[in-house]
Each structure stands twice: as C-alpha cells, then as structure tokens.
Amino acid sequence: MNRVNAVIVGAGAAGGIVAKQLAAAGLSVVLLERGPWYTPADCRKDDLRNQRTTVLGNAFGPEDLGFPRVVVDAGGVARIVRPSDSAYQNNAACVGGGTLSYGAQAWRYMPQDFRMKSVYGAPAGSSLEDWPIGYGDLEPFYDQAEYEIGVSGDYAPDPFHGPRKRRLPMPPLPANREWEILEPAARRLGLHPFAIPMLRNSVPYNDRGPCMRCRWCVGFACEVDAKNGSQNTVIPQALATGNCELRMRCTATEILMDERGHARGVEYINEDGRREQQLSDVVVVSACAIESARLLLNSKSRLFPNGLGNRYDQVGRHLQGHYYTGALGYFDHDTYDDVGPGASIALCDYNHGTPGLCGGGMLANEFIRLPIHMIDRLPPGTPRWGQGHKQAMREWHRRTIVVMGPTQQIPTAEARVTLDPAVRDKWGAPVARIQGNSHPHTFEIGAVQAKRAQAWLQEAGAIHTALMNSRPQMISAGQHQAGTCRMGNDPRASVVTPNCQLHDVENVFVIDGSVHVSNGGFNPALTIMAIAYYASAALVRGWKGTRYRS
Amino acid sequence: MKRVFFHVALAAGILILCAAGAIGGATYYYTSQRGAGCAGCHEMADYVGAVHASSHRSVGCFDCHSTGWAAKLRHTAVHLSGRTPEAIRLRDVDVVEMTAKCQSCHQREYATWRAGPHSATYAQIFTNAQQNATRRLMDDCFRCHGMQFSGSIGDIVQPQSLNGPWRIVRAGLASEPTMPCQACHWIHREGLPVSKPVARFSVAGAADGESLAFFDRREQMHFAIAELPLPQIFDRARPVNVSPDQRQALCYQCHAPRQPDAESAAARNNWGAQAGSGDDRTPLGVHEGISCFTCHSGHGESTRASCATCHPVMSDCGLAVEKMDTTYANPASKHNIHWVKCQDCHTHGVPRSMHRGSEFVKPIQWNER
Amino acid sequence: MAGTAATGAVCITGCSWRNSSRWEFLSNAQAETLAALADQIIPEDDFPSASQAGVVVYIDRQLMGPYRRHRGAYQGGIESADQISRKFCGVALAQARPTMRQEVVSALAERFREFFEMVREHTMEGYYGSPRHGGNRDAVSWRMLGLKEPPLRGRAHYDLSKGRGS
Incomplete structure (x- = not known):
C-alpha cells in the first residue's frame, strides 16, 4: 500500500478538521474511521434508539456486540459493559463522530479555564493544572472554527467571555417560550442571560439551510442538515482537495514503530475484517479521549513496552467529562412550545469567581424534552407507576423547565483509562478499563450550581422545584470525555507538547479532547475544534516536504 | 470431470426442486382464503388481521401485494431463518408496484391523480434544476416526496450540490411517483367494507375521509387524519x-x-x-x-x-x-x-x-x- | 408439480406448530400476565392502558432483539407474578379481579423489585417511546401529552444561489 504523509485515526470533531487542514496544505492524508457515514435515515428520530436515549442501542455506534469496556465502580468492583450502557462513557463511532448527533453548543472556554491552578490553586488530592497555552493562543482558532464550521448566537449580553475579534457569523435563532420565561427572571436576579452559541444554522450558511426547529436535536442527525459537524463541513472539503482518502469501517489497532523510535504508520482492521497497514510520515490520533488513550496503550514495542508516549505512566490519566447538575422547575402554566432546539438561554455568571469554589459552570435550559425523558422527572412524591404517574405525565410534561449545566470537574490522576488485562474486543485488542472519579470538590461545586439553577427557576415562577445533583459513583466522562493525554511542557507530567506532539515520538500527534488539561465548565466541542485548527497549523508550519520536524 | 459435472447437476437439480417446492407451496399458501394462509406465519398475523378489519377486507393479499417468485423466495427464506425485521414494511419498489394495483379498481381516481401535480415523479422532484440550484437537497425532502423511499437523499440523487446536472441514482425509480396512493391513503386502516359504486365522482368536497392518512417517514407508518x-x-x-x-x-x-x-x-x-x-x-x-x-x-x-x-x-x-x-x-x-x-x-x-x-x-x- | 407444491406447503405450514402463540417470543399465557401487569403500571382512563397501546407487542418484539438478554428474567418474573396471584386469589394474574391485581402487583414490586423495575421501565418505553417499535399505538401517548404528531414543519424558503437567503 502506498505510503502517505499522514494517517489520521478518527473522523470526528478534531480528525475531520486536521484532515482538511493537512489536505489543503498539500499533504496526502488517509483518514481512518471505524464507523460508517450515517445519514438521518439511519436513525429517523427514534426516541428509543439514538445517541442519548440508547435503551434499544446506539444509533450511530458503536454496535453492542464485540466492543465492550470494563468499568470499575467506587467499591472497586469491575464489570463488563456494552456500548449502549451509560457507564460505557460512549461517544458516537461514525464519520463526524459526536458532531453528527450532538446538541451543538459552541462554547469558547473562558480565559480562567486555561489557568485553573494559578487562579484557584490545586485542591489537595487533585491534579488540577494550568494549560501550557492560553485563551489568547486559541482565540484565532476559535474564530476559525466559528466561521468555518458555522456558529449562530450573540455574545453581546455576556460580559464574562474572553476577548473576541468579531461577532459570530450568524444571529441566534428566535426565542422560544422557555427563553421568554427565563430571561426576565435572570435579569431580575442581576444575572446576564444570553442566547446559547450553537453550531447550527439560524440562517442559510455554508451552502446549507437553516434549522427547522423540530423537537429532536441532541442525540439525532439533522434531516435539514442545519446542524454543523465535521461530516457536513470539513470532511467533504478535505475529500474535495483530492489529497484525502476516507476509509470507513476501518479500526486502528496499533501505531507501528521503527527501531529508531519513529512511527511508521498504523495497523488497522479493514471493512472486511482483514488486518492492514498504512505507512505514513506522521500519525495523528483523534479517536476521542478514551479510545485515543487505548490506542497509545495498545501500541507496545521494544522501545515503548508500556505503550506509546507512556514512559512516565501518564497516558490515560486525568480522565474528565462534566458533572451535570441542575434543577427541575414545575410551573402552573405551559412552558413548552415544541419549538426546537429547546436549549436557548445560558448564563456564564457562575463559571468563575465564587469564593470557596474552584470554578463552576455554565447553566442553560435543557435541549429536548421527549416524553420518554419525563418518566423519572416528575415532581418528588409522584407515584412511580399507576394512575397517579400517568396523570402526572399529563399534568407536567408541558409545564416543566429543566435548567442544568456542565460543572467543571476537578481532575484526579486516579480517574483513568488503562487496558483491561482480560477482556478483548472482537479484533482481539485489550479493551479500555475505566476507573476513578473526579475530585470530591467537584461535587461541592455541583451542589451549589444545582441550588443556583433552582433559584433561577423559582424566580421564573416555578411552583415546585427539585434538585438534580445525585453524585455519580464513577467518573462521568461520556460525550464530553477529555484529558487522557494531557498537554504540557514537562514530559514527566504530560503526554503531548503544547503543539499536541507526543513528547516521546516526534511524528505522532494526539489531537482531540484528550489533550485538555482541564475541561472548562462548558460543552467542549468548539474547544476541540479550535485545538484541531491550532495543532494543524503548527503541524503544517513544521512540515518540511516529506516529514515533520519540530 | 464427468463426476464433478454429475454432482453439480444433482445439486442444481435439488436446489431447483426445493425452490419450486417453496414457491409452489408459498403460492398455494398465500392465495388460500383471502390471505388466511399468510396469517399462519405468526409474524404476518397482525397485518392480515388488520386488513380483514379494513374496508378492503374483501380483497386478498395477492390482489395488491407482489406475487413474483423472488418475493416468495425472500419471504420463505426470512421466515425459515427467523430473521424477521422488527416491523414488516413495504419497500419503495413494493409501493410502486402497489400503485398499479390500486389503479385496477380505482381507475377514475388514478387518472385524476396521474393528471395532477401530486403524481410528480422522482425525476421531476429531485432533478428540478430551479429547486436544486437554489436550495440544498436533504433528507427532509423525503418527508413529503418519496416518503417510502428506502435510503437517504444521496441514494436517490447525485451530485449533492447546488451545481448540477443532477441525475437519479436508482434509474428504475426515475419515472415513478414520489407521492403514490399510499402517501395519503392507509389501505389496511380499520373501516367498513366498501363496494364499488356504479358511478363515481371526484368533485370538490366529495373525498372519502375513511382511508385518509399521512404516511410518516420517521415512524414508517400511517397516521389517520383524525389524529393529525x-x-x-x-x-x-x-x-x-x-x-x-x-x-x-x-x-x-x-x-x-x-x-x-x-x-x-x-x-x-x-x-x-x-x-x-x-x-x-x-x-x-x-x-x-x-x-x-x-x-x-x-x-x-x-x-x-x-x-x-x-x-x-x-x-x-x-x-x-x-x-x-x-x-x-x-x-x-x-x-x-x-x-x-x-x-x-x-x-x-x-x-x-x-x-x-x-x-x-x-x-x-x-x-x- | 403438485407434489412439490404440497411439500412446500407442508414445509412452510410445518413451522407454525413450533410456536402456536400469536406472539413472537411470549406464550399466550405469559402475554396475558404481562398485559395485566403493564396495565397496573399504566392503567386505562380517557386514554388507553399500556396493553391497549401495544406495550406487550413492544416488549415481545424487543425480546427477539435488543432485549434478548432479558428473556430469562421475563420468564421467571411472569411466573412469579402468577404465583403471587395464585396465592392471593387462586388464579393467574390475568384472571384475578381488578381490585386484586393491584395488590398482587404491589406485592411483586416489593418482593421482586428488580424484575418489577425492569417491567416498569420497559412499559414506559413502550407507552411513551416511538410507535415504530410496536408500542404507543398511533402515537396516542404523545397526543395525550399535547404533542402534535407528526409535527408540522414547513419548508424554509431561501435562495443559496444569492449568498444569504431571504
């Protein structure tokens, strides 16, 4: 098989962008994706089988058979879980990755989010650290992501965001009823509500039309293609350059090394189940935090007996996601207008600056409220079954608002991905074993955030409220997974350089959420995209014709 | 060499005999008692039960559904293997085939529909240059055009861009209607038996509401007008x-x-x-x-x-x-x-x-x- | 030819005896018990009960697919439900008087908590989930909650050939 300049593992938020940036710079690229290119017809807005409600399976992968993981709970008990189990910490496996079916909130992290240790100090027992790069380094690339992928919204009413060069390319979608209820309430509380920035067309943009405002959003593929992911922006652009080949249903199993400590390429299982090798000058790992770490750990060689980049036992550590907390508000009038996307309004007042709390998080109203989501969200004291439950469903489905948000997790080195010694996937590779939890301070922050959500709902006129702040028994990483291949200057305490290059191997890059040092109090997609643009720019700068030299 | 040939011939012969047996059996089975035979396979029971409670109850399964040997072989194979889909649905080609069957009784309605814009074909809808040059092709088009199409938008028309010329990928569908009878009529819907009147008029307001229903692409099923x-x-x-x-x-x-x-x-x-x-x-x-x-x-x-x-x-x-x-x-x-x-x-x-x-x-x- | 046709017919009809139930996985008796149980979880009022809306169809179908792993639990749990019912009132759950059924199901919820919670969850899925899976007949639960189904969404009028649409 022909040698190429770069193999990229994973066609998600980051991999798609890297493919396009490298291909546009003239590099020959092979983009490996373990899943297929799904379309809306593969899910058809199925309430029971999508990427969020997975009782009948994952709509956009991975399939339930053959790809287990092992999770270890707080008591140290390990169990094998299938991909549609929430404990699996899944992210979609397909062209576009999570961006095909995400809710598409488009947050920039705030400047403080990159300097958490300097701002707050690291709580004892945590592994909180500053990023080696700052908001200013990423700003141009946030801007590039906002314009190239396409973001709608309006930051003007939010005084807390970092400096920006220009407005977002699209206005926000018109207000829905929850906005009408929550916005004045937040103002009365002296807060600064504003429209959630979304990777979603509110007006025609990038040759695609606007959102039709349907009931289904997060967890589903968009039938009008108004939700912007890598599958409908950068990946088609990468393919159009003629320099990029997308190989679907191809699962990378190992990064191949030569005797001098350079990567030679990637070994993968092709769509027919055969083992293949793709030789390359550079390898880019963009498989999402858990699978990126697993691929590095599974790439054992004479020089790297503990896995690639793992000389100091750093790969897989500091696994993070977000700790979602909030509150339910029950109203004496209709709050639901069936105008999507439900999520419309956010506050960044509580991301930073609360004395005694190490950070915080954004608060927003919930994306979608399908009937299936309401079953266990009825007011406390409602019968769990029988006539009382049915009656309560009728009474409250249209009169409930959920406000919640991603509390920034305080990382620990013990929340980590390792290889399970016994369980293997259908290709015979050891599977990821996930263990540990966030630092306990995370849950203190989350509890405060839930109270704040409750206060907002009460001010908005909720007649009952209920807190949503149950403490998870293990790390909640899920679709927001990050942090397993930490970016840093010290090779003993991090996995990649500030340019996302492995400290140990100069031609292997990890470019995805894995490199996040901390994960902000926001949905991470736009930051993953910005890092992909940023790291691609560094890679292209260092490209010397046939190989990369830093 | 002769021996090999003999074995191949024997195998082929047995295969043909089995296929003939299956087809013959299936034919006999399906045509018996207005489809009662179909109901014997429990996966079909619900569907046969529905049509027997519908206004089309006097019609047998075979009068509307495919009778080709390929269909029989497929049904037999699926049944014997136990790989029945979660819900049994018509494929786009089945729907097209059925439209002609509808015509055999409802000639006047068919003619009026054929002459009007609701009979627009896949080629007319999906390769319309005026539309395609200004608006993006997308899966949502199928909500109203080609709701029974089995696939996504890229499977029916290419290229997926604002620059034509566009062509229908599945050429066999090009001249078939995107909004066939079943787009708006639920044939198996519960209803009183109807017999064909002597004279028919399709004047304004005279449409019979009984079978009116919308075929929802997402759920792959009809919703009666009373529920819409x-x-x-x-x-x-x-x-x-x-x-x-x-x-x-x-x-x-x-x-x-x-x-x-x-x-x-x-x-x-x-x-x-x-x-x-x-x-x-x-x-x-x-x-x-x-x-x-x-x-x-x-x-x-x-x-x-x-x-x-x-x-x-x-x-x-x-x-x-x-x-x-x-x-x-x-x-x-x-x-x-x-x-x-x-x-x-x-x-x-x-x-x-x-x-x-x-x-x-x-x-x-x-x-x- | 008649012979082969007859053979074919026998071969095809022959498989019906394998399962004389009208359900794909459950036996008729199991389905009746499950219906009685599900109807306590979502009873009939102005709107259909769980089984009237097709919840048993939903569960039965899923037991042939993603819920294959719950087959044993259903068989054992349904048997337990009938045992409790027989102890309470001498007949299987489906034959018990309506007032007794609630007591039986409450006892089941206490003694076989795991099974009951699973049936509750699956009943809710069948009743409030997408109709395509056999439950929520004609999207009746969604209309009960005041949701329009299928929802109305018009087509956006814009012109990409002129840059930003109108």
Missing part, C-alpha cells in the same frame, strides 16, 4: 381563522407553515407559525376560513371549475370567475386567490354593503396588513 394536528396559524400577531375541516390536517403535513425566521418581525415578537411562511396556502382575506377541499380535489388538485360553485359566473364587476388570473405561485401576486383581500380590488375602501359574511366565509378581522 390542525395547526394554529398566525397572520403576524392575529390568529388566523382556519377551517375546522379535519381532512386538511393531511394537507398541512406537507403544506405547512414554519416558525418565524431569525431576524423577522414575527420572530422578534414571538408570534407562532406564520401564514405563508413555509408551503402553506392557508387562505387569508376574502377566502379565510375556507377548507382546502372546498376548492381543491385531493387527487387532481384541479380548481378551475370550482369558483363557479360559490360565485356567479360573472361577478359584480363583470369578471368571468372561471377565467380570472388566480396565480398562486407568487405570494406577492395581487391575483393570489389564497390571500386576495377586499382592498386589493376596492383600493378606495370597501363598500359598506359588502361587509357581510357568507356560509363559507366568516367575518374577518381586518388588520393593517
């Missing part, structure tokens, strides 16, 4: 008086208004679905409150003769109502029959004597529009 929503529509802030004729709920599934677009006045003021914002033709002005079916026949959509059913052929102003320009395609047209207002003709004010309602038109709240 009739929308609340606004003309800016004013709620529009929409006819309560439930049959229209079917029309509104595709001819639907939208939520206000970003930056519109309606969006700034949080007014709901706006008349004329999508594909809806909800009458405003003099015809407000009239049902779609008052003027349109469902199959042919023809309306030319219908003005005279309400209006004198020669109007008070001396216009021949059947020859008036009632251009609807252009929303700005003064002749747009859906939105024409008294003031459009009576530019200096409407004579007091004309402020009256009729049995069709409820008095209208005039606004500044």
